[in-house]
Amino acid sequence: METGVTFDLQEFSLHDGPGIRLTVFMKGCPLRCNWCHNPEGFEPETQILRCNGRERSIGRKWTSQELIAHIALQADILRNSGGGVTFSGGEVLSQADFVLETIRGLDGLHVAIETSGYGSTSNFRALTKAVDLVFFDLKLADAEAHKRYTGADNSLIRANLEYLKSQRKAFIARIALIPGITDTDDNLNALAGWLYGDSGLQRVELLSCNPAAGGKYASLGMEFRPEYDEYKAPNCNMQPFNDLNITTVIM
Amino acid sequence: MTPRTARLKQNILDKHHHDFRRDVELTFTPEELAVSTLDEWESIVLEKKCRAEKPVILTEENILFTRSVGHFKYDCLPAVLSGKRFGMFPANICADWERALSKGLLGLRDEAEASMTRYCRDATAQNFLCSAIRSIDAVLELASRYAEAAEAAGRSDLAIIIRHVPGKSPRSLHEALQSLKFMHSCLFLFSNHVGLGRFDQYILPYYRHDIEHNIFTETEAEELIQEFFISLNKDTDLYPGVQPGDNGQSLVLGGVDRSGKPVVNELTMLCMRASREVNMIDPKINLRIDKNTPHELLREAVKLTRRGLGFPQYCNDDVVIPALVKHGYSLEDARDYTVAACWEFIIPGRGMDVPNINGLAFPAAVDQAIRAKIGRGCFEELERAVATNIRTQVEDYIRLQKTDDFCPQPFYSVLMTSCLERGKDINHGGCDYYNYGIHGCGSANAADALAAVKQLVYDEKSVTPGELLDALWKNWEGHEDLRKHIMGSHLKVGNHSKLADEMLVKLFGWFADACESVGDNGRGGIIRPGTGTAMFYIYLADPNWTGSEPTVGATADGRKVGDFFASSLAPSPGAEVAGIIGVLQSFSQIDYSRICNGGPITVELSDTVFRNEEDLDKVAALISTFANIGCQQLQMNVLDTAVLEEARKHPELYRNLIVRVWGWSGYFVELAPKYQQHIINRNTYRL
Numbered sequence: 035m036e037t038g039v040t041f042d043l044q045e046f047s048l049h050d051g052p053g054i055r056l057t058v059f060m061k062g063c064p065l066r067c068n069w070c071h072n073p074e075g076f077e078p079e080t081q082i083l084r085c086n087g088r089e090r091s092i093g094r095k096w097t098s099q100e101l102i103a104h105i106a107l108q109a110d111i112l113r114n115s116g117g118g119v120t121f122s123g124g125e126v127l128s129q130a131d132f133v134l135e136t137i138r139g140l141d142g143l144h145v146a147i148e149t150s151g152y153g154s155t156s157n158f159r160a161l162t163k164a165v166d167l168v169f170f171d172l173k174l175a176d177a178e179a180h181k182r183y184t185g186a187d188n189s190l191i192r193a194n195l196e197y198l199k200s201q202r203k204a205f206i207a208r209i210a211l212i213p214g215i216t217d218t219d220d221n222l223n224a225l226a227g228w229l230y231g232d233s234g235l236q237r238v239e240l241l242s243c244n245p246a247a248g249g250k251y252a253s254l255g256m257e258f259r260p261e262y263d264e265y266k267a268p269n270c271n272m273q274p275f276n277d278l279n280i281t282t283v284i285m
Numbered sequence: 286m287t288p289r290t291a292r293l294k295q296n297i298l299d300k301h302h303h304d305f306r307r308d309v310e311l312t313f314t315p316e317e318l319a320v321s322t323l324d325e326w327e328s329i330v331l332e333k334k335c336r337a338e339k340p341v342i343l344t345e346e347n348i349l350f351t352r353s354v355g356h357f358k359y360d361c362l363p364a365v366l367s368g369k370r371f372g373m374f375p376a377n378i379c380a381d382w383e384r385a386l387s388k389g390l391l392g393l394r395d396e397a398e399a400s401m402t403r404y405c406r407d408a409t410a411q412n413f414l415c416s417a418i419r420s421i422d423a424v425l426e427l428a429s430r431y432a433e434a435a436e437a438a439g440r441s442d443l444a445i446i447i448r449h450v451p452g453k454s455p456r457s458l459h460e461a462l463q464s465l466k467f468m469h470s471c472l473f474l475f476s477n478h479v480g481l482g483r484f485d486q487y488i489l490p491y492y493r494h495d496i497e498h499n500i501f502t503e504t505e506a507e508e509l510i511q512e513f514f515i516s517l518n519k520d521t522d523l524y525p526g527v528q529p530g531d532n533g534q535s536l537v538l539g540g541v542d543r544s545g546k547p548v549v550n551e552l553t554m555l556c557m558r559a560s561r562e563v564n565m566i567d568p569k570i571n572l573r574i575d576k577n578t579p580h581e582l583l584r585e586a587v588k589l590t591r592r593g594l595g596f597p598q599y600c601n602d603d604v605v606i607p608a609l610v611k612h613g614y615s616l617e618d619a620r621d622y623t624v625a626a627c628w629e630f631i632i633p634g635r636g637m638d639v640p641n642i643n644g645l646a647f648p649a650a651v652d653q654a655i656r657a658k659i660g661r662g663c664f665e666e667l668e669r670a671v672a673t674n675i676r677t678q679v680e681d682y683i684r685l686q687k688t689d690d691f692c693p694q695p696f697y698s699v700l701m702t703s704c705l706e707r708g709k710d711i712n713h714g715g716c717d718y719y720n721y722g723i724h725g726c727g728s729a730n731a732a733d734a735l736a737a738v739k740q741l742v743y744d745e746k747s748v749t750p751g752e753l754l755d756a757l758w759k760n761w762e763g764h765e766d767l768r769k770h771i772m773g774s775h776l777k778v779g780n781h782s783k784l785a786d787e788m789l790v791k792l793f794g795w796f797a798d799a800c801e802s803v804g805d806n807g808r809g810g811i812i813r814p815g816t817g818t819a820m821f822y823i824y825l826a827d828p829n830w831t832g833s834e835p836t837v838g839a840t841a842d843g844r845k846v847g848d849f850f851a852s853s854l855a856p857s858p859g860a861e862v863a864g865i866i867g868v869l870q871s872f873s874q875i876d877y878s879r880i881c882n883g884g885p886i887t888v889e890l891s892d893t894v895f896r897n898e899e900d901l902d903k904v905a906a907l908i909s910t911f912a913n914i915g916c917q918q919l920q921m922n923v924l925d926t927a928v929l930e931e932a933r934k935h936p937e938l939y940r941n942l943i944v945r946v947w948g949w950s951g952y953f954v955e956l957a958p959k960y961q962q963h964i965i966n967r968n969t970y971r972l
């Protein structure tokens with residue numbers, strides 16, 4: 035049986051798919067986005083978070099069976115509202131086998147995943163096939179910039195996106211608007227280009243960032259070094275997407 | 286709002302109407318002081334108070350009544366009062382507004398006259414009915430002076446109205462609202478927590494009449510209802526309550542009629558819109574829902590929730606109605622229930638229940654048992670001790686309550702369904718229900734404490750009884766690790782913990798057992814156990830509290846001395862909680878058919894919840910879930926903790942910031958610091 039590590043389970047999460055949802059945050063991410071507001075999702079192992087004299091252990095290890103049993107406690111509520119479970123992260127692809135095994139035990143409950151697309155092709159294919167909806171978090175189209183700000187190359191991401199499009203899988207693209215980094219007209223234009231073409235794309239969600247993003251770093255013994263002005267309003271430019279007839283919302 | 290109603294609101298916030306106030310000393314003649322009955326005395330006092338009131342006609346107001354007397358002083362008391370101890374004045378009940386409006390005070394006066402003939406040989410009835418008539422006349426006399434004053438102020442439009450109501454049956458929406466305002470305000474001259482009942486039902490005929498006869502457009506009618514709502518915020522500083530805002534002006538929307546037919550109507554929606562627009566603390570809106578409530582209605586309600594006023598409070602008819610029936614209410618009456626003040630279910634016109642005689646202190650019942658029994662015998666023995674403690678508390682409260690006298694209230698009786706017909710006062714047989722209610726306080730902390738003790742001391746044996754007792758006596762000093770372990774454990778209500786939920790269910794079961802075993806409350810009623818806390822979440826945490834309810838020091842759930850409990854049904858403050866679903870699921874397990882005094886599951890949403898229209902649908906779905914899984918009552922508050930912190934530092938900048946406190950909403954900056962702190966500390970769900 036597979037085991038996995040989560041760093042949070044959020045009940046009644048509002049922005050992770052249809053209906054009432056439970057979002058399971060998988061711990062561990064191969065990227066290091068400069069703006070990441072979930073640094074407790076970086077490391078795959080459990081950790082201690084220290085904040086205001088209070089200590090909290092971050093991360094919970096589960097067997098797929100245990101997680102299935104936990105979800106089952108509220109499955110009726112999720113199902114009756116037309117909702118389900120969303121696996122997010124961290125990076126869900128990094129624990130693909132565990133998530134897959136869990137999904138198999140959910141009796142057809144609606145499942146979504148939220149991924150950066152940075153993971154092996156085989157994991158990506160297996161997981162996206164098993165779910166009903168994919169949230170694809172896009173960051174930077176420029177390969178150099180992607181490497182600089184997330185620590186990794188984006189060619190794998192692009193390839194996975196192409197695959198997803200070709201499968202006509204229902205998906206929602208999300209772009210966190212980071213001032214001067216991801217929100218530039220150039221980047222948005224280029225990402226719109228990535229998304230253009232036949233696919234199951236439902237819409238693009240542009241997320242304006244939360245200025246308290248760095249809040250958790252210190253408590254994990256890390257330093258938040260944003261290479262952008264946290265308090266600057268992002269460039270919420272929907273034009274590139276509208277031009278290509280892609281439904282876009284700002285959240 | 287229109288510019289006019291916006292000005293009316295601002296005037297109230299600026300307290301312009303206070304300029305008309307003065308204090309009045311009431312004086313009594315020796316004959317008055319020598320009256321032989323309390324009914325008579327009460328009618329004399331009301332008469333004096335009405336006479337002392339001077340009509341106030343405020344510019345632009347279309348619904349009249351402003352208090353011109355701040356406080357009434359009188360120290361001489363009649364001989365009949367000596368030796369009496371009045372614990373409770375009629376409060377937290379609801380008049381039969383439908384009847385009072387449609388008959389008018391003159392119609393009711395005729396009934397009283399007819400009863401006088403019928404009961405000509407019954408001195409008690411004669412005395413009651415005479416006092417009732419005297420009270421009616423006093424109120425009508427004040428109304429006639431209002432008419433003169435309106436005329437003198439050049440408002441003959443209003444003079445026509447107030448010459449007609451509250452004496453006669455209203456001919457329009459405007460007259461109905463004026464009549465209601467007048468009678469409701471007069472009740473506040475001697476009572477408090479005066480409920481407004483099923484407003485969208487009894488006002489509906491007048492509303493429809495006006496729309497059908499083109500007297501008003503919907504928008505104009507809405508403006509008038511907004512004005513009525515605004516007017517309820519006037520003079521509330523004179524209404525007694527624990528904190529400003531705690532005044533019981535609750536109204537109920539939706540639900541079913543006495544035959545069980547759903548009665549949501551255009552006024553239901555309009556009232557929620559109006560409340561959202563007016564954006565003030567009164568009236569407190571309650572919405573009755575059930576499994577079949579249309580999504581659209583819930584969506585409209587959520588828009589009001591989003592306002593952050595803390596209402597509507599949601600009541601689940603599927604749970605409440607059968608429970609009331611089980612508690613001895615007739616099915617028709619149960620279907621007609623309203624919410625008295627905060628959350629207590631009560632039958633308009635027929636219920637003279639006292640739904641809040643005391644608060645059962647679950648934490649003390651558990652803590653005393655732990656300290657006395659831990660390590661001696663099995664866990665079941667400890668449980669039995671808890672049950673006994675609960676029972677002792679209930680019996681004590683009833684014993685205390687039995688020493689109270691109930692003062693007759695002729696004018697309130699006039700406005701109830703059957704008092705005049707029966708020739709009996711509200712407190713002496715004129716009503717149908719005389720039950721008591723006891724709040725059930727600190728239940729989550731108490732359940733968590735039992736769960737921790739069972740798991741650590743009895744099952745795992747990882748903590749010795751001595752160690753736990755030492756920690757409790759020393760307020761966890763030297764036992765920080767144990768405290769952390771307990772606080773961080775999953776054994777908490779709201780956390781999908783089987784054990785904690787089981788303890789919660791047991792606690793309420795013992796509470797119900799105790800109330801049921803007492804049976805008769807001494808007034809021909811029973812005792813209804815509840816889930817609310819009112820102010821006890823603060824009081825019971827204070828070891829120096831001098832009320833009759835037992836308090837506690839540190840408790841085995843990891844709570845330190847003095848830390849507050851949760852308000853009504855909510856997880857223990859600071860406990861690990863799975864989330865809103867977990868909270869609803871835990872509290873859905875209580876057997877509400879036996880626990881029916883009201884008291885909402887209280888959840889705080891972060892204001893960031895509402896980012897787009899879809900979020901309204903999701904919160905509406907959450908409310909459906911609440912009903913579907915069999916919860917009883919729900920209060921959803923929207924909080925932005927950062928704003929509250931700012932408001933505390935700069936109260937002058939946040940004069941109008943409204944928060945839900947318990948069964949009522951108030952201005953944050955007017956609350957005592959400990960209440961402010963509790964609100965800031967509440968568990969907010971960021972979603």
Ligand code: SF4
Nearest residue numbers: 063065067070124150
């Ligand atoms: S991919 Fe997501 S979780 Fe991973 S570092 Fe980037 S923002 Fe954080």
